[in-house]
Amino acid sequence: MQITFESRDVDGSQLRDLAVERVRFALRRQTALVPHAKVQFSDVNGPRGGVDKRCQVELKTDSAGTVVIASLARDWRTALDRSLIRASRVLTRSLQRIQKPTRGRAARLALDS
Numbered sequence: 001m002q003i004t005f006e007s008r009d010v011d012g013s014q015l016r017d018l019a020v021e022r023v024r025f026a027l028r029r030q031t032a033l034v035p036h037a038k039v040q041f042s043d044v045n046g047p048r049g050g051v052d053k054r055c056q057v058e059l060k061t062d063s064a065g066t067v068v069i070a071s072l073a074r075d076w077r078t079a080l081d082r083s084l085i086r087a088s089r090v091l092t093r094s095l096q097r098i099q100k101p102t103r104g105r106a107a108r109l110a111l112d113s
Contacts, residue, residue, distance in 0.1 A: 001023075001024070001027065001031050001034055001035060001036070001037060002035065002036050002037070003020050003023050003024070003036075003037045003038075003039065004036070004037070004038040004039070005019055005020060005038075005039050005040075006038070006039070006040045006041070007040070007041035007042070008041075008042055008043075009041060009042065009043045011043075011076070012041030012042070012043065012053075012076055013041075015041070015076050015077070015080075018077070018080075019039045019041075019080055020039075022080055022081070022084060023037050023039060023057070023084065026084040026085070026087075026088055027059070027084075027088060027091075030088070030091060030092070030095075033061050033062075033063070033064075033091075033095065034059050034060070034061055034091070035060065035061070035062070036059075036060040037057065037058065037059050037060070038056075038057070038058040038060075039055065039056070039057055039058075039080070040054075040055070040056040040058075041053070041054070041055055041076055041079075041080075042054045042056075044072065051072055051073060051074050052072065052074075053072065053073050053074065053075055053076050053078075053079045054070060054071070054072050054079060055070065055071055055073075055076065055079035055080045055082070055083045056068065056069070056070040056083065057069050057070075057080075057083040057084060057087045059087055059091055061091070061095075063095065063098055064091065064094040064095050064098060065094070067087055067090050067091050067094065069083050069086045069087040069090060070083065071083045071086065
């Protein structure tokens with residue numbers, strides 16, 4: 001998996017290694033399905049503070065398309081973790097939708113069509 005990291009903020013760019021490590025850990029079971037991941041950090045309010053750290057995770061897959069998730073938090077680590085949790089959940093759900101049902105009534109309906 002190729003991971004691209006972008007940050008316009010100096011504090012955010014210091015977390016590059018941590019972000020890459022967290023992406024690899026969060027997607028360790030889906031590595032074969034996600035050839036490219038992109039993590040972007042941005043500070044929405046600038047130096048004013050508050051809930052303004054934004055993390056956007058973009059996962060590109062061959063079968064499920066592209067999944068883009070963004071979250072806001074007070075600090076970079078929390079924003080990254082929230083984005084990765086949601087991205088992993090959405091990716092799993094979208095991959096399950098693509099697979100054909102194998103049992104029950106839904107499988108019989110899929111075979112008939």
